Amino acid sequence: MSAPRPYNLVAELTYRCPLRCAYCSNPLGFARVPDALDAKVWGRAFREAAELGVVHVGLTGGEPTLRADLREIVTSADEAGLYVHLVTAGTTLDEVGIAALREAGLRSVQLSIQDADPAEGDAVAGVSAHARKLAFAHAVRSQGLPLVMNVVLHRRNLGRVPEIISLARELGAMRLELANTQYYGWALANREALLPTREQLDLAAAQVERARFVPGGPEILFVLPDYFAARPKPCMGGWGKRTIVVAPDGRVLPCHAAAEIPGLEFGSLRERPLAWCWGEAPGMQAFRGEAWMREPCRSCPERARDFGGCRCQAFLLTGDAAATDPACELAPSHALVVAARDAAEAAVPPLRLRGDSALRAPAAR
């Protein structure tokens, strides 16, 4: 099958991160993965991505601003003609640093904020970060760069959605992404501590609707999390369909969690051109299109909308990456998701911050 045209490149420059967020969805073994690509190789990746049709690059991680050569990386992405977007936790750069990146070709910034409540935010991030994040947001705006604010939602901050929306307004964000926790990596290990209640979600949804009646605010993106929706999320807009993810080790993936699925062979930019890694690598082909689907997906009219949901979630919850995403009510394994919701309603364990030694492997296999 010929590869679809990608639009977006997610460049994971490093897995290093000064935060220890309990909801982190990066792979558990991330600390052992070195930053394998230097700025030259990233420059090559950007040029090759542009040739494939990519128009937008998100520089992310981990914390991309920990790269000493970030300015050079931004310059090469801009020179390749890509729209350069930085995804950061905002604790490492001051306004001088942002100004330098803007001059190098940075177009926009996504800032993660944990909560509207500083103490709660710092508690879930595992470090004192909230105040620095606010200062960072002001610096981004005073440099004239558009700001997207991203807040990962879970049961500990869902009650403060109105305050979070107010904060996004104050900071001058053009868009607020109320992103539900995705249960991969550390977040899966913390699932029972993070899963919200149905009641919390309904209230938050109503609060988001109300906020739309106050003019002049940011665009607000909020969807019901897949654990509570009847159908799975259209993960990544389809496996290997629109977005190329390059991990810090140089592997080219369909999403940031796919390397966790055993037995898939992905290409690496250290060895191959991007076109091969995207178009030909067996791992990238594995779940492209619909041929891999079984029932009930294979004959489901919604497969064109949700692409069968998320392969990583299917693997993490059932051990089989080709299974129907358990988030779907029609999935044979949907009971796993129902049980997780019920467990979270019954008792809430304490959060474990990323890197806590008590945790060795995902708990929900």
Add this chain to the structure above:
Amino acid sequence: MTWTPAELEARLRRVLDERYHHRHPFNLRMHEGRLTPDEIRTWVRNRYYYQTRIPIKDGLILAKSSDPAFRRGWVRRIHDHDGVKEGTGGLELWLRLAVAVGLDREEVVGLRRVLPGVRDACDDYVRFVESHDLLESVASSLTELAAGEIMKVRIEAFERHYAWVEPDGLQYFLGRTRQAPADAAEGMAFVLANARTQADQERCVAALERKCEILWRLLDATWAAHARPRISSAAKLRRDPAGLAALAILPERAVRLNETGREVLALCDGERTAEAIASELATRHPGEQDVWEQVHAFLAEMTRLGVVEGRKPA
């Protein structure tokens, strides 16, 4: 837990406090005397489409009831709106308002140049009543609880700030100050008597919220016609490297543009209004259908996506 009738009424009134369009910036500006004659005319012309949907909506509600007493009461609304003979009634009074603000009566009656966003919002209201039961349909009409008050404010505002509008044009508002409270009392009594379970009560609250949303969208679309769109500072327009189309790139988003889309965006200079751009395109493409509507719909979509910023009049 079921609410008492007093609690349900308070809950419904709170919906109106929070979401009724008396809070909408366009209405606030209207009542502060800050609308231009053109903006007033756009509102009157578009709001007429809403007026034309009201008797249709009330006819649908009538058809849902098997109670003669209910129908006898409710049919008055259709008489109020359509008149008991030609040349009377709320629709006719609205047309007098249209003429008083300087619009062409035939153009308004013919529903020409109704903004697509207004049309969609009003059609959604009719569809809502079509597809919901009697209780929810009646609950959705309870915006009338707030209508009497807003009409009084509006009459005062027109007399004070828009003296160029002939006083005869204000007859519609005056009529509604009398009719709306009676209509609202009738609707509220029905809802309080019939919403007995918690689920019923919640459906009523949701129906009223939905109706508020529809009125809000109507004004959003009206106001957007007078915004002066310009390309957002976050957007980068470029040729699509893999095709002939153009793309607008935004943070975490790309929007594909066809030739006409590019032509429209080229006019988004922050000086021309959306209305001026739509009229210009319609003039440039005389042979094509619905250009004016399509440009307005396109600009609304581009605004929603963040490609253009709809700078509002200062």
